[in-house]
Structures are given as C-alpha cells and as structure tokens.
Amino acid sequence: MNDSVQREIEELTNRLLELQHAYYVEHVSLVSDREYDRLFDRLLLLEQRHPELKSPHSPTSRVGSDLVHELPEVEHAIPVLSLDKAYSAQAVLEWMEKCRKRTADELSFTAEEKNDGVAIVLYYQNGILERGVTRGNGYVGNDVTPNVKTIAQVPLKLKEPVDASVRGEIFLGISDFHRISSAQETEFANPRNLAAGSIRRVKSRETAKVPLQLCVYEGYVTGRQEQTHVGMLQYLSYLGFPLSRHIGVFYPQGHTGHEHHEGFSHWHIGGFDRIEQYIAAAAETRRDRDYEIDGLVFKVNELNARDELGYTGHHPRWAAAYKFESPEAQTVIERIEIQVGRTGRITPVARVRPVKIGGSVVSNVTLHNQEYIRMLEAAEGDAVSVSKRGDVIPAVERVVEKNPQALPFWEIPEHCPSCGGALVLKGAHHFCQNVQCPDQVFGRIQFFCSRKQMDIDGFGPETIRTLIELGAVHDIPDIYEADLASVLADVPGFKEKKITLLQQGLRKSMTRPFDTVLASLGIPDIGIKAAQLLIAGGYQSIESMVQDAQTGKESAFTEIKGIGPAMAASLGEALRDPEMVRRIQRLQHAGLCFHGTADEPEGEQGFADQTWCVTGSFDSYKPRSKAEELIRRHGGKVVSAVSGSVTHLLAGQSAGSKLAKAKELNIRIVSEDEFTAMISSMN
Template sequence: MTVLINNQQNSHPINSNRLEKIGALLLETLEQKNSELSIVCVTDETIAELNAQYRNKKGPTNVLSFSMQEGEFTHLRQNMLGDVIISVDTVLREAKEFKISFEHRFIFLLIHGILHLLGFDHETNENDADQMEQKTQKLFSMIEKSPLMMSPEIAEKKIHELSNQVKYHQNLYYKESQPEISDTEFDRLFDELIMLENSFPEFVLPDSPTSRVGSDLDNTFQTITHAKPMLSLDKCYTISELQDWATKTTKKAGMPVTFILDEKIDGVSIVLTYKNGLLVQAATRGNGIEGNDVTDNAKTIASIPLKLTSPVSLTVRGEIFIKRSVFDTIERSEGIAYDSPRNLAAGAIRRKTSRETAKIPLTIFVYDIVDGINLPSDDHFNLRKYLQKLGFKLNPQTNYFENADKNFSSCIEKATLCRNERDYEIDGLVIKVSEQKARDILGMTGRFPRWAMAYKFESPQATTEIEGIDIQIGRLGRITPVARLKPVRVGGAEITNATLHNQDYINEIGIAIGDQVRISRRGDVIPAVEAVLKKNENNNPIWQMPTNCKSCNTELVRDGGHHFCENDQCPERTKAALIHFAGKSGMDIENLGPKTVETLISLQLVQKMEDIFTFEPESLKGEEGFKEKKIAAIKRGIEESKKKPFETVLAALGIKNLGIGLIKLLIKSGIDSFDVLIDLAEKKDTERFVAIKGIEKNIATSLIESFQNPNILQTIAVFKKIGLQTISTQKLETNTISQTMSGQRWCITGQFEYFKPRSKAGQEIEKRGGVVVGSVSKKTSHLLAGEKAGSKLKKAQALGIKIVSEETFLDWIK
C-alpha cells in the first residue's frame, strides 16, 4: 500500500511520517492493503475553491473526497483509491469548538473521508449513514489507542519503560525459568515496544531488546557462538493474518513454495552438533548469537541419539520438553507445585551436574537441519524423513501444504481442539517454507527469519474487579496471595479466584483491592490476573504481604520471590497437610474430601494425621450435612484406606523431598519399611542413602532429620498400632502377579463404575507389566474405554487399536 502526504498549508504543523502510518493502518484495517491513498492538507481558501468547483457549494468545508475509481478518474491506476482533502483551518476551528485536540478532529475527518472513497454515502443512504457512523467510531477508537497518537515526550518515556519491562521478563523467562506473566502478555509488551519504535525511531535505545532475542545465558556454563543465529519467530494471532503472510511470502520468493505446519512446543530450544555421526555439542539458544554448552546434560536425555545410524556431520535444532504425564507424576511424587513443564525443563537442562539433569525425564522433538554436508535434499520436508532414518525423534503432528492458496483453517481449528489432549504443552503453531532455495531468497531481519511465522493461541480472557486478597498457606509453609474476584465467566468456566503468585508479581502489575483487572485462564486452565485496567476509586494502595503468618503469628521468612511460615505446628499448615494426607495425592480416602476434613478440624475431632483413624465418625451425628448414610460412607472409606500399600502411606506423610519416585528408589535398595528408615535416622547413616543412585547428600540429610522428628515418629507409632501397612510388599506383588500385559501400551479414557479414580486402572496395568500413556497414537496397543469416552475413542477406532470395556478389563485382571 502507498500513502502520499501533500501538505499545502502553514496554519498548523503536520507530522507527515506519523500521518502516513495512520493512513496505512486504516487501509490495512479496511482490507485495502493494495490501494494507494493521497492525503492533502490545505487552507480554507483552497478547499472553498474545490467545494465550489465540484459541489457547487459556497464557502469552506472540513473534508472532501475524490475517488479515483469512478467518473473522470477511472482511466488512472486501478489501485489508486483517491484523495482525501482536509482543511486544516476548519479543523482548528472545529477542534476549539468541540473542545478536543487538533489531532483527534483531524483523524476523525480522515476516517470519514476514506469511507466516502470506499462508497459510503451518509447524505442519501440512511443504511450507509448508520454503517458509516459505526465504522468511524470503531476505527477512531483503534487509532486513538495506538502509539501513533502519543506525543513525542510520552512516547520516549514509554519506550524506556517498555524496554526495561521486556528485558526484565526476558531474564525471568530465559534465565531464571520463573516467568511472572503469560506468553500472550509478554507478546503484547514486545509488540507495543516494536510499534512505538517504528513510530518514533529517533527514540530507539542502542540496547533495545527488540534488536535481539531474549537470553538464557548462564555464566556457570561455557559460552559458545552459534554457527547460524537462533532467531525468534514473527507472530500472528488470526488465520487471515497467516494466510496473508503465506501469500506475500510466496510472491516475494518468486517461485512456487510449500509450507510445513508444526505444533509449537512450549519447551527449551537446543542446537545439537554431530561430527561423523557422534554428538559433539549441545547448546542452548542463549541470546541467539551465543549459547551455553550443555553437552553433558543433554547426553542424559534418552531421545537424543549419541550416535547416528550413519557417520554424517550436521547440526540440528529441536525443542526439549517434559511430557504432561511425567510432569504430573513429578509434582505428586515430590510434593512440589512447579510453575509449568516448560520451566522445569529449562531448569533441568541447566542443572549443575548431569546426574541432576538425569533425574528429570526430559524428551526432545527435532524439527530442522541448520547445517550439513552432502544432505540428500534441499527440501526440509524431505529432510525430516532423513532425520528419522538417522535416529532423531520428530513430532508426528506435522502438516504439509503444496501452496499458499491451501486453507490453514482446518489444521488450526483441529490443533486448537486437540491441544489439551496432547501429552505435551503447545502454545501455538509454526509455519515454515520448506524449500531451502526460497528460504535463502527470503532471508531474515535482525529479529526473525522471513520464511517462518508463529501462530499463537490466545488464552481466554475477561475483565473483572478484585474484591479482596487472601493468602493461602501450603503444607510446607509457602505463602501464596490469591485474588478474590467478582465472579466472571472465562473460557466456559466461572472464575471467582485467581493466583497472584507472590509479592514481586503484585508489585510489578501494581495490584490493589478494588482495581479493575484483566484475567485469563493460562493454558485454558489456571486463572491468573494479567493486568490492571483501571485503578480503584478509593485510592487503595498496592497490596503488601503481611509480616506475620495470619494463622500462627510467626514472622514470615522470605526465600527468593516467596514468603514462608516456618512453624511446622501452624494451624493452616496442619490443615493443608491433613487435606493432602486424605486427598488423592495421599491416602485417597473416599468420602473424606477437603470440606469434610475442614469440618473435622473445626470440630476438633482431627488435629493430627493419626486422628483420622482414631476419631469416632458417629461424633458427626447432628452436624449439618452429615446424615447416617454419609457417616457410614466416611467410616467405610477410612477402613478401606488401611489396606493401602506402604508406599502410599509413606508418600501421604508429605515429608519434604520424599515423593513416589524417591520412595521407589528406597524400596528397590532394601529401605522398605518404617523400621529401616527410623533405624538409619537414629544412626545418622547418610552414606546408606547416598549410595543409592539418584540421592544426593542434602536429600539424605533431610530424610534423616525428618525421621528423627518426634511428631513424625509418634504418627508412625500410631499407624503401626492401628494396622496400616508399614512394610513394603511391592517385591512380593511383582513376583506373584503374572506379567500378562508386558509390552503393551494402554491409554485410559471415559468414566468408570469400578475404577474411581481412573488411576486405579492404571495401577492394575502397571502391576501386570503394561505401560500407561496419556494419549492415543499408532504405538498404543489398547484403549480402556469407559462411558463418555470422546475423541480418544474415535481416534483409537480410526487407528484400529483394540478397544477394551471396563467389564472385559475386570474379567482379564481377575
């Protein structure tokens, strides 16, 4: 598109550069990207002459439009939209009369004039008049909110502020692996900075973060220089934007091109270099120019081949990530709530020792060849088959388009619907040109390649008010502020609370009670406050963390970005520990959910874990909501839980660092009872623990301290007395149960009558040697399908996978 500015007056200064960009933005929004527009600024005298000549009207007017698509001008270029002529003298008078700025009145008239060029006629067509008014208001609102309307002074200040914000969040994301805002919110900050810099290039800072990608460089690792820069990707948020980019890219390439469409894995970028078929280097993205050498750590990842099937030399790029199912298992076993799979993966690949990295089951999808010798093809889609032959793991969810005319809609809609079914996090799609020749022609900017585009998923969002801020105390003492919200629906769910993470997060956004805020469901699940839209009318200050615990009045201790209550007898910590003990991550006692546990605590029937097994359920008679049937169900659930295996009992205690994964290591090494654990703690035998592969000295010390704690020893003594399992029978079970499902890969979906929760079915499969996976693929051998099975059942049927009902499965395991 072309916007020509012709200033023929001296009554008021005109910023031609900014006006040109405003005109271009209006044409783009009105889908006139191939049109040419002329904006002429004149005096009252000039516009009066034109008004008399072409409209037979005396005197000046504010705006005139001359279309080049009709009448005497049709012989001119077809893409020439026309002239919008504005009297600056009249604009000055009207702005004063309406008590608005000159810029606002000028832009309003410019929009009015452009709509006339597009055929709208408010004088003779009532319907056009209504549409014209609506479009004018909508377009004016868009321009008014854009950086183009800022004064230079405000723009310069805003550029400094945004640059600092972007650098801060880049550091949190890439280096600290502790992001405080969503990807969508970061993209908005970044895009706003780019738009401001484009509008006011004179204020671009020498070290602007838009001139390079974010950095995850860590000075504890050796720094290497990438042979080819690892750039970020340009982004779009709509299918029409993507289609438009594909069309333009094909045109700029000057040759037929094909497109590869991949899922955008939310992980950690890595570059792998092989010489003569052997892995010689693995490096993080770093700042795009330099990265960290993490070769030793990368070698612990099973899906990274150390030796290729052919002695070739090449460099590939990929994305390291943690599967959702693995992430959930790690959280349950360790009793720690990590921020996200991506952050855990980023931290794992940069652990100080490869032994520490090996503890986290990372995986990788390789997606591109950066460089290579004697490659069999210059088409990247064909090279993917070559990568598979060499032994690399690639994402099977890849689409291939023959040309830019192919509609992306169906693939994007499918990916959006299926993203939550994947066993890994995706935050969008990546579309790339397949032909290397076309990539070379298209080249790259200082920030991103011109031959690739990222389509970003948008998190569901809404606006609401913060009615209050409460604090939650976890069983390990971590304090989390939570916003109490005016109820609002987001992504199909009613949201009344949202996490505020910690004091740093609150300070950054500037949150106070009464503020109007924008909230989202990150990953379509977790409610979070993203930004303050309007400050409260009561001048409430930014909320501050209390100095003492609200529950026990112990002074809070700050560790990193979080506050902790270190009193292990704190009532709120005790409540959280009891809820955990009875809940699904603990003993999974049926009919003893969080609300019931809170009632037992308030009635002083339960104060310690062992009290759950010793209190009399009949004591609940007469309490609201506790009829005989429910009391009987609670009693039955407690009795059934006494049969739970030793591993479950040990994990339910909620001891720091002692999750299911570590418990399995202990049992395999012979530390398979409370008596053995207590004996080792009495002897302070750290060497016995450290001798187990995967247990460091600090973990050993922590375990010894825990099993010397009088409160824990008392709880264990009661457990023994009432008949809980205090010795592992895992080895015996493995030997006595026939491994009939060995080599089978099972997926479980739907609702079940007997297996509640569904994880019970998974345990039965694992006992018999089978593997439980989170999603259906060609490698899946069986699908255990209950009621309302949904899309997994359809996919399994399409792939010819054996479908097993709950009834049949019960027959098999009996």
C-alpha cells in the same frame, strides 16, 4: 602488543556477531560448528586475559552470568499502549473502513502475526544495544538487559550506527517448551509463561539456558524517514532484526493475491477482498507452527496517515489486534489471598469476578508464587486474562489492563494469615514454618484422608474442619483416637448413620498397605512411587527407615534406583523430626500398617518401551491414576503432557486439548474399551 590484541578482539567480536546473526536469524550456517567454537573460545580467552578490552556487545554475553543483577524500573521513552481488539473479520473490515474515512488518503494495511510472548522494547545507541526493557504498565517497565543479551536473535550491534527504539515480542518455540518442561518440573503452563519467567530471572545464565526467540514489529529510528510500515520493517530486517514470519499486505484494489519470500519472512500481498480468507487461513495454519500466536495485528501501512489518525487515551487508532478464539476470558482480580498448604507452602490465589470459561464458571485462580506474580506484574484491581486448558487448574495468563491506581505488583505478606507466624522464602515459594498452624493441620489431615491417599470415606473437608473447630483433632492420629460418637453427638449434620460411616471408613483404612500409608504422611517428594521404590529397595519397615535417617545414613536411600539426593534429604529430615516420629508411633498404635514386602512387578510387560499419556474421565478407572497404575505395572511409562515422545494417548470422556494435540502428532489414541481389552489380554 595491546593494539594487536585489541584488533583481534574487535575482529572476532564482529565476525562472531555476523555468524550468530546468520545462524539464529537467517538460519544459515556460514562455518562449521567446530570453527565457530574455535573462534568463540579464542574470544573468551582474550576477554578473560584483557577484561578491559571486552566489548559491551560481545557475543560471549550470550552465555549470561551467575551474578545476581537487579531488575530496576525504567521509564519508556515512548509509552507502550495496548491495542484495540477485534474478534471477527467483520470487525477488522469495519475498523479499516473507519481509518479510511478519517483520512483523505487511500490507505493500505499490513497484518503481522502476534506471537504469544512477552513484549520488549530494545534501545540502541550508535547501533549498540543499550537496554532491554519489559513493557511493564506501558509507561514503566523492568530493565532486563543482561538477560536480553543472552537471546541469540537479539542483535547486540546493528548494521548501521543508528539510535533506535525497537519493539518486539520475546517468545519460546512449542517444541522447546515441551523439551524443557519434560526435563524439569516446571510451574509454567505454557511457552509464554516460561518465556516471561525466564526473561525476569536474576541470573542471566539461567535465561541463557532457555532458547528464547525474538520477533520485532515496530521501530523508531532517529533521522530515518520511511513512507510505509512495510518500508520500516524491511529496514529493521536489514539492521539485523527478525520480523514476524508471515506478513500480509493489503491494497485497496488492483493487486491480485500472490506471495513472495524476502529473507526470513513470507510476504502475502493481496486486495482487501482477501482479508477474510487471510484471517481464516491464519487461524488454520497457526496450529501447524512451532510457535504460538494469539492473533494478527493489523496496521495502517502509510506512516503519515498514522500521525493523522493519532491516539485515543488507551490505544493508537491506526492499529487493531485480531484475536483468535481461545479458552481464555477476561475478568478482574477483586483481591488476592494466600492459602497455606499442608507443608506450610504459601500459594497466592486470585479471587476474580466470576467468569465463564469453556463451559464452567471460574472465580478462584492460582498465582503459584511471588515470582509468578512478578512475572505477570499482577495486582489487585487489574483486568486479567484467565485460561482453563484441559485438566490444568485455571491460571492468570496475563494482565490486560493495570488497575486505576497503577499498583505495580502484589507482594506476599510477611506473616501467615492462619497462625501469624513469620513466612520464610525457600526456593521459589514462601513457607509458614509453624507445624501447629491450623491451616497446615487441616491440609495434612485432608491430604491423608483424600481419595488418592488413604481414601477414608466420609472424611471430606467439612468433616475435618468441624473436628478441628470442635478441638477434637490436632493432628492425623487424633482421627483414630478421638471418640467420634461422643464428639459429634450433638453436631447438626452428623446423624448416627453418618458417624457409623466415618468409623467404618477409619477401620477400612487400617487395611491399606505400607506404601500407601507412607505416601499419605505428606513428606515432601515422597509420593506413592518413591514409597514403592523404598520398600522394593529393602526398607520393609518404617523402623529401618527411621534408623538410617537418625544415624546419619540417609545416603543409603540414594542407593535405590529412582531415589535422588533431594528425596533422600527430604525423607531423612522428616524422619528425624520428633513431631513426625511421634505421629508415626501413634498411627502404628492405632493399627495402621508400617511394614511391607518387596513385590515383583506384576503382570506381563506388554507396555514396555511405550510412553502413555492419560486424559479425560473413565467409567472403570476412577480416579484415573488407576489406569496409570495399570500402565506402569505392565512396563509402560506415564507422562502428563502430550509431546513427540508419547506413543499412546488413553482418551476418556470429555478429553480436550490433549486429544487434539495427539491427533496432530499422529499419536495412537486408545479408548477405554480398547484399553480394558489390552489389559485383560495380558493378565
């Protein structure tokens, strides 16, 4: 009985692996989706009944598991060195010349696309995937095997039962990235970050949800002797690995440029005179691809010449990475500090050696959270690549070289640097839970006064800091209750005129409507949009909200369209907090508005069914949320990223990458003047 089950499991396993390879690597469907599902479900069922017969390379491992697995450190069999960089075609040609001079042989060269992803080393024994390890510091990486197994393009079993270690890049398609980031709030700035974060998830089922791809570029197969890199790549392809989609091969002379297709990859063959043109073409066509490449990797094709050329301490002499220009620059993390936000949320920030990127000098770079730092494997002293794309805050993109002491990755301390309280991990972030924490008090007041919230003139960071340091202000209501004229009387920089300005600002803020006041309290998830929905949904006073929150009826919030359970829980929690209730009462007493009426959406719905993205700066719409508000008021949807679903891009001055992207996608581009005309025609 068990024999026949075992045979069936083996047959199904092999058949499904074949079908997966055909579908994910060769992009061919050999059977209908229904037939595939039937086979898959059958195997799943048999494996559930006979777990002892399940193969370690079963195609069902692609769906991952909820079991939390560790990411232990593993030493690489062969160190993964970084590559020497070349920033111009001239530099590539010079490097080639150097290689030719060092060896007596006549050399040829290959060029592969460098996918912008996460380097991975896959270890196979007898043709079965044993382990997937991240590059790490080149000598030691993280074992991410359960996650790697979920990636459909990673062969779980090879065509031949060989022992091999294979290097490649795990990456994510651009359209897949946009689809995932628009479906969920994500902290990841680009496809590479999301790929790197996914490969390090501790639940493989989470990894399986992200359609990661693989491209391999180097392999060491026990007992296999190939003459050339091209030969090795063809063998790797035969074993079941996807290669770089475009590969160039260049010979000294006698070869005229032509192109032929072999399986999955395009091979471009030519003489050395074609290299400059090849690089220029790659720089151009990369913008049309659905994956990001950050350069081309050139290698000596003859494998015996590679042995002859050998290595320097840092990199092989037989390879060079040509880098495309990008809004990135290299610098060094001098130290990592943590910032305490108004909600107590901890954000690690890298203080980097100042570096110029895209016209501005960057010295502070966000590291988001512990998970992000782990993903980067970043520590103080590391040489890093930093990017600044469009309006996005500068971010550390990757570690270029580890610090000399090889510190692995930086860890958030156990205590708050502002108040000394214990830090607690909630979700992806650490929090300081002490509401009196000075940094939180500052953040709360600053947020309340900021231009996007209550917009109180004169209450900038310095004024707020001064008031806190003088002991005059401990919470938001204090700014209304304090006697500013006497508190600031002898403080340098606060002349009578400035104090009058502050008082006028406070008076003006008392005319702000309920939705603005509610959104300015800084309750997590309750921004201006949620505040408007709540008020329009019938909560026309703070008392009615507090009452529902305190009598266990917070589920009533979710009856309003657009208010989800997380928002309702957050609002409920805040309004049950005696600290918050007292704050509200004091603000009410100071004269702020805590009641309002439900407004009908104003204006003609001329933007109905349209999705807008707004970029750049404007003369008449400052901050630009004013333009976004107008779009919403006229029935349009506003999103923050340019993707296929965007119908209009409102482009102001110095619009950057979003404008370029919109042009590429043929999205209608609207200037400020045009927009103003559209709005006035509707009113």
